[in-house]
Amino acid sequence: MPLIECRQIACRYGAKEALKDVTFSAEEGSWTYVLGPSASGKTTLLRAVAGLKGLASGEILLDKRAASNRRNQVAPHERRVGFLFQEPSLWPHLNATANVALGVRERGLSRRVRFSRAEEWLERLQAGHLAPKFPAELSGGESRTVALARSVASRPRILLLDEPTAHLDMHFAERMMERLIALHSELELTTLCVTHQFAPPMRAADRTLILDRGRIFFDGPFQELPESRRDDGSPHEFLDALRRRIE
Amino acid sequence: MKPLSVRSDSSSPGSAAAFAGLSFFPLAFFLLILYPLGGYFLGFARSPLESLAGAFPSREEFGRLLGILGRTLALAAGGATLSLALGIVAFAAFHAMGRRTRNCLWALAAAPLLIPAHFSAIAWIQTAGKAGWLTLAAQRWGMPDAWPPALLYSLPGCAFVLALHFYPIAWVMVWLGSRTPGAAAVESAATLMPPGRLWVGLLAGWLRSWLAAAWLIVFILCLLDYSVAELLRRHVFTVEIMTAYAVYYDPPRAMGLSLPLAAIGLLASAFLGRLLLRLDWPAFARQGGEWPPLAPRQRRVFLALGTAVVLVAAGVPVGNFLARADGWESFRAILESSFAQAVASLAWSALAALATAILAVGLAALGSTMAYGAASNADASSQTWSRRLTLLYQASILSLMLALFALPASVVAMAHIAFWNDPALGGLKQAFYDSGGMLPLGMLTLFLPIAYVTLWARLRWESRILIDLERMDGNRSLRRRFLLSAPMLFRPASLAAVVVFILAMQELHAAVLLAAPGQETLSIRAFTLLHYAPDRLVAAFCLVSLATLTLGAGGIVGIAAVLRFALKRWMPYCAFD
Numbered sequence: 001m002p003l004i005e006c007r008q009i010a011c012r013y014g015a016k017e018a019l020k021d022v023t024f025s026a027e028e029g030s031w032t033y034v035l036g037p038s039a040s041g042k043t044t045l046l047r048a049v050a051g052l053k054g055l056a057s058g059e060i061l062l063d064k065r066a067a068s069n070r071r072n073q074v075a076p077h078e079r080r081v082g083f084l085f086q087e088p089s090l091w092p093h094l095n096a097t098a099n100v101a102l103g104v105r106e107r108g109l110s111r112r113v114r115f116s117r118a119e120e121w122l123e124r125l126q127a128g129h130l131a132p133k134f135p136a137e138l139s140g141g142e143s144r145t146v147a148l149a150r151s152v153a154s155r156p157r158i159l160l161l162d163e164p165t166a167h168l169d170m171h172f173a174e175r176m177m178e179r180l181i182a183l184h185s186e187l188e189l190t191t192l193c194v195t196h197q198f199a200p201p202m203r204a205a206d207r208t209l210i211l212d213r214g215r216i217f218f219d220g221p222f223q224e225l226p227e228s229r230r231d232d233g234s235p236h237e238f239l240d241a242l243r244r245r246i247e
Numbered sequence: 248m249k250p251l252s253v254r255s256d257s258s259s260p261g262s263a264a265a266f267a268g269l270s271f272f273p274l275a276f277f278l279l280i281l282y283p284l285g286g287y288f289l290g291f292a293r294s295p296l297e298s299l300a301g302a303f304p305s306r307e308e309f310g311r312l313l314g315i316l317g318r319t320l321a322l323a324a325g326g327a328t329l330s331l332a333l334g335i336v337a338f339a340a341f342h343a344m345g346r347r348t349r350n351c352l353w354a355l356a357a358a359p360l361l362i363p364a365h366f367s368a369i370a371w372i373q374t375a376g377k378a379g380w381l382t383l384a385a386q387r388w389g390m391p392d393a394w395p396p397a398l399l400y401s402l403p404g405c406a407f408v409l410a411l412h413f414y415p416i417a418w419v420m421v422w423l424g425s426r427t428p429g430a431a432a433v434e435s436a437a438t439l440m441p442p443g444r445l446w447v448g449l450l451a452g453w454l455r456s457w458l459a460a461a462w463l464i465v466f467i468l469c470l471l472d473y474s475v476a477e478l479l480r481r482h483v484f485t486v487e488i489m490t491a492y493a494v495y496y497d498p499p500r501a502m503g504l505s506l507p508l509a510a511i512g513l514l515a516s517a518f519l520g521r522l523l524l525r526l527d528w529p530a531f532a533r534q535g536g537e538w539p540p541l542a543p544r545q546r547r548v549f550l551a552l553g554t555a556v557v558l559v560a561a562g563v564p565v566g567n568f569l570a571r572a573d574g575w576e577s578f579r580a581i582l583e584s585s586f587a588q589a590v591a592s593l594a595w596s597a598l599a600a601l602a603t604a605i606l607a608v609g610l611a612a613l614g615s616t617m618a619y620g621a622a623s624n625a626d627a628s629s630q631t632w633s634r635r636l637t638l639l640y641q642a643s644i645l646s647l648m649l650a651l652f653a654l655p656a657s658v659v660a661m662a663h664i665a666f667w668n669d670p671a672l673g674g675l676k677q678a679f680y681d682s683g684g685m686l687p688l689g690m691l692t693l694f695l696p697i698a699y700v701t702l703w704a705r706l707r708w709e710s711r712i713l714i715d716l717e718r719m720d721g722n723r724s725l726r727r728r729f730l731l732s733a734p735m736l737f738r739p740a741s742l743a744a745v746v747v748f749i750l751a752m753q754e755l756h757a758a759v760l761l762a763a764p765g766q767e768t769l770s771i772r773a774f775t776l777l778h779y780a781p782d783r784l785v786a787a788f789c790l791v792s793l794a795t796l797t798l799g800a801g802g803i804v805g806i807a808a809v810l811r812f813a814l815k816r817w818m819p820y821c822a823f824d
Binding site for chain 1: 439
């Protein structure tokens with residue numbers, strides 16, 4: 001059953017059209033990679049699904065219910081979506097535990113319980129030692145781990161990952177991907193992952209979306225990548241590069 | 248193979264150009280500001296007992312002054328707290344609007360800062376005083392008519408007028424603070440919690456330092472206010488100092504009296520400095536996250552409250568003056584009665600304010616860029632003493648600026664009078680004392696800190712990487728400053744010039760003491776008119792003054808825009824901030 005359905009969605013930034021006529025759906029529990037050259041609309045797609053970006057046209061359904069359309073926009077916090085941003089997204093005045101505790105959303109919990117749940121999430125991601133640290137004291141990879149703990153602490157059904165391994169060293173990037181894939185199956189998440197990392201885990205993806213100039217260029221299993229030519233006959237450099245990396 | 252030549256860094260702190268640049272600002276700062284003020288305070292240090300005995304001659308007098316000091320502190324704390332509350336309401340109201348509406352209306356919300364505090368006080372006297380609209384309306388409707396004047400001529404009334412004047416400062420600080428967390432932090436929180444919780448739970452916590460800094464700034468400004476308290480007949484410490492100096496001409500007593508006020512101001516300023524260093528000043532330019540919209544009901548409530556705040560703060564003074572001026576007759580009457588005087592005071596005020604703005608921005612630009620340049624050069628130096636020395640230089644200048652900000656205007660004026668009205672140097676000083684230069688100099692002392700902190704805040708955002716790249720390219724220190732800092736400082740320098748111009752046009756406290764005989768500023772003239780002219784003339788004069796002030800500020804913005812346009816054409820490769 002599809003959990004995410006995008007129907008002919010379009011998004012604009014002023015006069016610039018970031019997404020045009022994008023239609024796709026993601027099955028519950030699936031992992032979908034979203035690829036594409038810079039400024040192709042990958043992050044905008046994630047933001048639209050999260051409800052952080054309004055639609056110019058089209059509709060997004062989450063769990064068969066209309067979440068975004070021209071008339072109606074369900075608030076981001078009501079969508080049960082976890083978002084791991086590419087940029088630093090921790091609150092600088094809160095330590096790691098307090099940042100993760102923001103994600104613990106069950107009603108009626110005392111502050112102490114929320115904080116201990118947050119610490120449990122950090123432990124689970126092997127980042128318990130970071131609990132008392134403030135964002136300024138964390139490295140890039142460590143802050144990304146804390147941000148991930150915060151995203152999953154809210155027990156989302158959908159996880160949106162925007163370049164989860166960007167700016168991380170190879171070892172840390174590998175560990176991060178392993179963690180993400182483990183969390184994905186453990187928590188039965190539906191994941192959309194924007195990435196530039198063409199590493200083996202990608203082959204395990206259920207599906208790959210390639211965006212180009214705001215449109216879906218390819219939607220399907222990874223092994224069935226199309227010819228490296230656009231409809232107008234121009235060469236598709238991104239796809240060429242991608243193919244070379246895989247080979 | 249050609250050997251690698253190693254040359255010393257031409258931009259090290261020891262280079263001649265850097266040294267010349269580094270030393271000009273402190274020299275000018277010392278000669279124009281620190282020396283006169285320092286001499287005055289040293290004069291006190293020579294005979295502290297005499298000044299203190301003059302200020303606090305008996306136990307009864309000490310008790311009376313303690314009461315006045317308590318009243319002054321209560322007024323300042325009340326004014327700061329109220330303006331913080333109003334600033335938060337204005338911020339929330341603005342957030343409830345669409346981006347375009349917000350962009351159109353921000354000037355209206357900031358308008359109270361354009362209206363001099365004593366004009367607001369005059370307007371409120373004409374509204375809720377004994378012959379005010381509100382009092383007469385209460386009479387007409389058969390209601391008790393004593394409450395509006397009783398409320399206005401009280402400490403809470405005075406705090407209310409001050410808060411309405413200063414709330415835009417709190418509003419701007421809250422707005423700047425709200426921009427600092429960055430879009431990703433705000434948006435990731437928005438996926439986790441409802442907007443109400445995000446606002447109360449996160450924004451309030453994040454803004455603690457900003458709110459505290461805003462409170463301290465307004466507290467200091469209310470503490471040092473003279474005009475509103477004087478007009479509303481609240482006997483606070485600034486009034487006591489002015490009375491001792493200007494009425495009884497007792498400088499030692501005035502000096503002794505200014506000490507407690509200066510000490511409290513300096514303490515508040517020290518806390519403020521600590522907070523300013525902690526704040527994330529990139530707020531000035533960073534693209535902050537858009538905070539999620541509030542629930543429709545909350546939005547309506549805040550919009551209504553915000554509109555009420557702006558209407559009361561800007562609408563009451565301007566509306567009152569327009570209604571009171573009662574047509575062209577009043578304007579004609581001002582000009583007919585003393586045309587030359589009216590024009591002279593307009594021209595003189597504008598000229599003095601413009602001179603102050605140019606001097607303040609010029610000195611601040613020089614001082615802040617040199618302090619930053621020295622620090623970045625010293626960072627690359629291998630000598631520890633050089634690094635420490637430049638950091639000390641930077642910290643000392645900032646501390647001195649904050650200390651100046653906390654000094655009562657009367658103390659600054661008294662210090663300049665004591666220094667320049669001195670027969671030493673063969674009458675050179677006295678010649679300056681008799682000239683019209685005293686007022687701009689006094690106002691420069693008062694407002695230089697504002698210009699300096701504005702530019703300093705912008706420079707803190709200067710990219711370390713860019714500086715290092717320029718250094719690697721071998722650009723000399725001054726060229727580096729010119730290439731990187733000057734374009735970057737253009738907008739904050741224009742902002743500082745406008746702010747200093749407005750403040751200088753509004754200045755009353757120091758102007759009363761420093762204006763040369765026969766030279767009357769707009770503020771002084773409005774203050775004088777209030778005591779003998781009919782209400783309609785006062786209102787007409789206030790409107791003319793406000794128009795002059797707005798035109799002057801607009802003129803500076805226009806000149807800055809033309810200059811920016813010209814510079815961009817001249818240097819198309821350089822993006823001006």
